[in-house]
Amino acid sequence: MSAARAWLVLALSLLSACASAPKRGGPRIALEFSGSFEASSGELERVVAEDLEDLERRSSPRSALDDAAWSLAEHFRGRGYPQASVEYELLEPAGGAPRARFAIRSGPRARVERIAFEGAARFERRELTAAIGLRDPSARGEPVWYSERDFERAVGALEAFYAERGHARARIEPPRVEFDASGERVQVVFGVHEGPRYMLRAAPSLRGGVALLDATLDWEGVVGRPFTPRSVATARGRVGELYERSGYPDVRIESVEVELDESGEARLELVVDPGPAVRVTAVNLTGLVRTRESYVRALIDLRPGASYDVRELRSSFSKLFATGLFTRVQTQLAPEGAAERELSIEFEEAASREVYVEPGLGSYEGPRVLAGWRDKNLFGSGRVLRVEGLAAELAQRALVSLTEPRLWGSDVQASLSVFREVRDEPSFDKDERGAALSLLRNLSRDARAELEYRYRRSELTAFDINDPLAQDELDDFDISSLRGGLSFDSRDSVFTPTRGVQTRLSLEFAGAALGSELDFLRLQFSQAVFVPLSDAAVLAWAYRGGVIAPTGGTDAIPVQERYFNGGENSVRSFREDRLGPLDSTGEALGGEAFSTLTLELRRELLGSLWGAAFYDAGNVEPRAEDFFEFDGFRHGLGLGLRYALPIGPLRLDVSANPDPRDGESEWVTHFSLGMSF
């Protein structure tokens, strides 16, 4: 399985590499570089590749070489060789392939010794140096090499820096550059005329609008702050948004006057043309073929007779588009200029049925093939019917599910599914079949609640555990359970989060009252927190814990319902499921409670390559009542590399077990995809 996984990873890497490779062809002429310089031929070939790519098309190949020589000289100038020059020569031997010869004279490399900002009083030198994207030359570390282009561009960057901090009339003189006699040291001096710092002390004055509306405008965050170019945009945005929310779809900000006086005060005046106050008299739908009109109308917030509110239009649109049933949802208010208008919504339905086949690889299941059929708009009601089958090396599954996206017109999504699954776990094989009914509701953008009833018949078809107690619990069960859960997810990215929190809490009850042969109460909690330390570093930690407590007539939880720990996504100093109680043959017995704590520092190394240092700790308790003792923790310390792919990172983790016991490895390597949490 490891080999198969490695092959898949390799294939994905190659795919990524192919996509990453330059799409333009390389030069079709042999290149020679001579002279004294510090660069590899490969690097220089990449520099000239673009100039020489259409060499055949040029009527004069020397013009292409001339451009290439210029690019080479620019390349060196940009790396700190201000006197770099390149001569070129085109050699066309009779009967031989043409060759281009570049003679490079790089000259001395100039190191910036000092960057000064004369006249800068408000900001410190290091702030201004950072603003132009350079490091302070006086600080320890890599030298700052002189590039004329960088310093020319710094003028604009500095002016923008000042403007963003309220100095709307700051002016930066072109840099004065002073070389020493050797040409190897340079001092750069910018003349800075900061001008006053403009503050927007009073609320922008509005002309032409509706006074009562204007009075409700909130200028928090704008007034009392420095005036920047963004202040104008924000003021425009706030006024326009308020009017559009208040029934004025045609509002126009006709002009924005900015007045800056010498005392440092900025004043804004906006001239508003509100247009007519609009009431929506009717909502007309066109283009619906399969989809029922009633289903669509239930998703539209903007009701006939109501005053126009752009938020309602947006939310309607979002809901309609989120159904996935339409490729195009076009809204239009007509007639233009009238105070009473009709809202027309034109739809273009998407293909709603699909057949799919998905060969692939699972990090546990191994090679797998998934196939299915899906109708996203069953009977035009927006319901989703899915029939899916999976065949994998270690698992087989069949599933039929029906999803109602808006149960009885509410925001609750209901889903009914019937399934059967056969799965080979490390210590046992199981065969489960059953049905589930789940209800799901988004409480906010980040939070959701769910309730699920699940009935399943769980059978153990093979059992490798050599443990008498476990053998006693070996049986087939009908499990009927009710589970409720809450989750909150504010991460900025599903697959490579850099900030945010993910929290999940669920409680599951199974008992005779529900017709279950197994009585238990299961509580699970997980939380992951991601904190950006800088643009290139993220500190993340996560806790996952669960406890399943036998209740009623059940004395112990059978192995197929127990928790296991260890592996690529939990405590990484252990192989899959190997953390926790083992039988005499070394098979994992699982437990009724577990905890996993992970602390990971992720940092960008080079481009898409990230590094990680992590610490994992986790345990498995045989009995639920031992959960809160939090003992028996095992640890893992490790380092890892991640290469970012669009579907998540390619991951290599090496974790050390600081306290290995008999039969446990001191080092464990995981080669996988996706973040561990």
Added chain:
Amino acid sequence: MSAAGEPQPARAARPRRVLKRTLKWALRAGLALVLIAALVWLTRESWAPNVLRAVAGPLAQRAGYEFELERVRGDGLRELELLGLRLRSVRGGEALQSIEVERLHLRYAFLDAVLGRASALERIEAQRVRVELALDAAPSDDRPAGSGAFELPAQWPQLELSELELRVRVDGERSVDASGVHLTVERDGSFALGAPQVELAGAWPVAARRLALSACGELRERLLRLTALESSGDVAFSDGEGQLDLAALGDGTLRAQLQGAFAQGRVAASLERRGAQSELRVELRELDCESALTPFDRQLAARLQGRVSLEGRWIGAGAGAGPGSGWALVELQRGCFDGWRIEQLACEGGFSARELWLAELRARTGDNQLLARGVSLPLGERASAALVRGARGEFELVAHDLPSLLGVDPSAAPPHVLELRGALDEGGVELSAGRLSTTGANFVLERGRVQYGAGEADWLEAAQLDLSSRARVEDFSRVGALFGAPGWRGRAAGAVRLVGARSDLRGELDLVGEDVAFGALELGNVLADASLRRGRLELRRLRARGGLGELELSGAVELDERRFDALLVRAATEDALTLAQTLGLRDVAPYLRPGTVRLSARLDGAWRAPDGRLELVADEALGYGERRFDRAQLALSRTGRRWLVERLELRSQIDQLRARGEVLHEFGQSAALARLEALELLHGDAGLALLEPASLEFSAGRLVISPLTLAGSGGRARLEAQLAPDEMRLSLSAGELDLRALLGPLTPSGLECRTLGGELEVARDGRGWSATADLAAQGARWSEVWPVADVRLRGRADEERLALELLEVQGGQAGFVELSGWARRTAPGELSARTVAANLRGSARALDLALWPWRLLETPVELRGLVDASVDVQSEDGTPSGRLQLQAQQLELAADDTPLRDASAALAGMTALLDARLAGGLLLERFELSAPGRVDVSASGRLGGVAQWLADGGRSALSADEPLALRARWAIDDLRWLAVLTPTLRRIEGALSGDVVVGGSWSAPRADGAWRWERGALRLGVDAPPFERIEARGSVRGARLEVESLSGELGGGPFALRGAVDFSGEGLFDLSLSGRELLVLRSADLRARADAELTLRGPFASPTLSGRVGARDGRWRQRIEWLPSAPAPVVARRGGELPFTIRGSALERLNYDVAIESAGDFVIDTNLGRINLRPDLRLGGRADAPTLEGVVFLDPTRITLPGSTLELQAGTLVFESFAPTTPTIDITATSRVLGYDVTARVSGRSDALERELSSSPPLRSEDISVLLLTGRAPRDLVGNESGIEAAQTVILFLGKDLLSSWTGDDGGSLMERLEWRAGSDATRTGGATAQVSVRLTGSASGTGSATYLRGERDIYDRINYGLRWVVRLK
């Protein structure tokens, strides 16, 4: 039925009867009509007016009015129309002064009127009514007393008053005028009033003067009820409603209510007046202060902003605010007073005519809170002093944001809290507690009391302070930022106590500071122990010891008298230069070096002119030019105007100066008299000493040096001078003088003069100047660039004649020069060869040019070699004649600059020979310049008119008819040196050879020859691309330069030029150029090449460049930021000049007629995509003002953003002749993201571009940016940057190299391909499942197949990947 036999006559009589009957009825009807008409006429014109006049006139007179009526119409039964009705008060004591109605129309029911029923009057219509009311009119004694009953009719007549002018005189100073008033009252009592122009005249206590009123309501059941009341103009009131209890008026009471919208808020008021007692209740809700106050007090309105609410009650007598008292609760939200931001102010209290009593006042500005309780303030006091002195109560100030209170930058302020509690009592202010705590600082007010002075006028000046505080500051920089003094750093602890009146303040200061610094001025550890008593500051000790030095003060300062009293100052620094620069002493700094300075002084007397003694010692701290003094010492004392310089000493390694004397000088005066008692000068072993005391007298512009006689081992010198603006005499006599000893520290660096002897006298007065010199110097040179030589100079000079008897320079290896001659002015006017008779004869032998200071000529190269020359030129009649001979060997150009050094090496080792005679013209007998194998130039012949031209100093033109006869031949192997000597040429290379014979005259030269330029290169400027690989040949025939062939490369692109330039007459160009892929422009971001077919033809005065230029292989690399940058700057940028503009040279008259077309790709290569340009332009006009017209088309393309793909529709850049550098741009791009149809448009002139982002359904532009960039639906945010930040986060991670690699040219952006879903199920360990798909092939929607790369975290916490192939069916 009649039978056929009945008689006929009966039939004939019937028509007659009918006719007769008809006539009879007609007569009756006519009579009736006449009667009716007569009756109508009678009632209208006679009866009704007469009756009315008879009744109304006496009635009016009884009421005290004069009655006039011009005309009455109407029948009197149903209606009456009164024209020209006037009522005017006769007694003058009535409120109603007069009424004038131009037309009054009454309609009524006659019978009801007769029966006296109130409902008889049905309609009253009045037009153009003028009413005058006088509310201050004194009631006349005989006026009947009112009954007090007030009853409204149950049914109103329909009333319509139009064009009503109303003038209400309130009192002698105030009045209200209304014009254009329209009033209608319906029969049910409902009324509408419109008064478009109401003006307040006179001394109203409000600033508002004009308003327009409109109201409607009803008059019913003894109530005047307003259902709508609006006003605009200076006082904008809207949505008003209210009522007036008219029934109450009958009882002598007044009850009125009014509410409505005013100043963006709501106003409600009720007034009840019963007898002399009035009660006014007012409720204001969230009024905009500025709008609300502007009508009343514009100055206050400008100072106070925010939203104010007020709930108050006033009870008093009369209508004014004089007597009575009230209570009010005032709240101000998000306000601002005089720039002080007030988030919230709540105040509750009462007021009377004399006092304002604040039960509680809470104000919050920023994080600062002010609480006052039980404060009473006297009202009615104009003087602020009385107001403050009369205030009683407690207050408490808690501030967490002091900078905003102090008006300083809050960004750097540390967290802090200021707590101040106190009470205003009878005598002053008692501060019970005070504390300022912040990061690293703690100030505690231990005792505080301000006791007002007893006097009325000087109560504040005479106030007695008693303040005692302790301070502990761990970090001044934090505290300084708090008070807007960010430069302070360091730590300090101590106590301050101030007691007494301001004029007699006493205090104690005991402060110890560590590492205290202000900006770059590091004071170091500071110790201050001082006391203040009666304007006298006793500094027991003030010491600062820091990185820059040490300062210690002790003594006393009389602050009031501005005097020092035995103030001892001691200061020392190890780095005088840094200290001076830190203190900003720019005038002193040039003479200072980073050395040690110690100063001690004792000062007494006035600050500006203290007496005392000062000692200063500076070690290595002074310098002059390059000279540095090891030690400088000064000890002086001042008593009155006498400055006694006890010791002045300057000492460097080789120079030493010691002086002693005294100066008489008054502060502020320019005159001074210095007496030099002793002066010693020493330079190495050579020394000079003053033999007898000398004096120097300074006065305005005049310096007199009495004989200064110096002698010693450095020789002897005697100097006497008298220098003034209009007169100068200077006499120097030297013997064996070492000049360096005399100049001492002022000796210029490099000056050498072993001995100097002789006499020099210079004099100048009103008649002119004269000088005599007989000097001899051995081993002399002025500076290091000159060779050391023995110089002998003897001569005389005055305004008319210069006689150089001998100038002899014996420079050893540098050569020998000997010159003699004379010059005499022969004619007045400007000096020139024509106005001077002169003779110069001399020779130079074995001059080594390398040893002479060519560098002084500031040329980039030096000429080196050995030269022998002789000159013998005389000019008696203004025309020079004579002979010049020169022979040079080993000539070369030398340069330090590396490229110049390489170029000048080509000219090394040359020999030159010149033998010429001046005799009218220049007869060039022989000129040869050669370097074997590299340079071979020879010429001979005659150049007529040169001698005369030289006589004019080259100012006049050469005589055109002077003949030319010159033969020249040249063969130069390397032209690089030419660029060194030609600033306009950046680079020139190649070999140039040819020969020419020139004849004719200067005005019509004739040439005949041939030339060839091989392996050539030419570059005109830094920014211009170089011409290279030039191979050219041509000839010269007469005045025509033929280019037979010229080929080369411009930036690697080949070109060929041929044609001719004819210099005869006006001159004529006839050149044609063709090229391929010529480089036009190239910079770091831009490259432009072009094919060209151009001709340059026409006279020199106005040649024309025409043809075609085909742009190709162009590339403009431009980075476009994904995130929306700051909007365009406030000040729009103006376009500059076209790059083809030429000014200031002959080519500025060049005419353009060039078509600029597309001959290949011209690509804007951005990080988001490539855009292809196709120009179709024409360059016209003259070179000094070229025009560019036409269009540049942008081909449709796709721009891939992280979250979307923009389809760029065809765009255009239109260039118009009136604005060639500011094309009009129109580019539109569209996209569909998450169903939103997004349009991005850039349009307008390039110097004022408008960027517009719009979408359907509409989104805010920043949300559209987020949508385009992230492909995610924007959050519902209002105007902040959170959405942008979210986008930035996504882009930061996904962007970089991956983004461009995973997005192709045709498949849309990454975010369009990406789908993800998280949390649809719970994993085995309680986590959330997630699915991510990236579409690799196929479209995003529609039918057909597509391929996805999928990843998921399943319910077992495992990761599964797969390649999904999907067939979609409709």
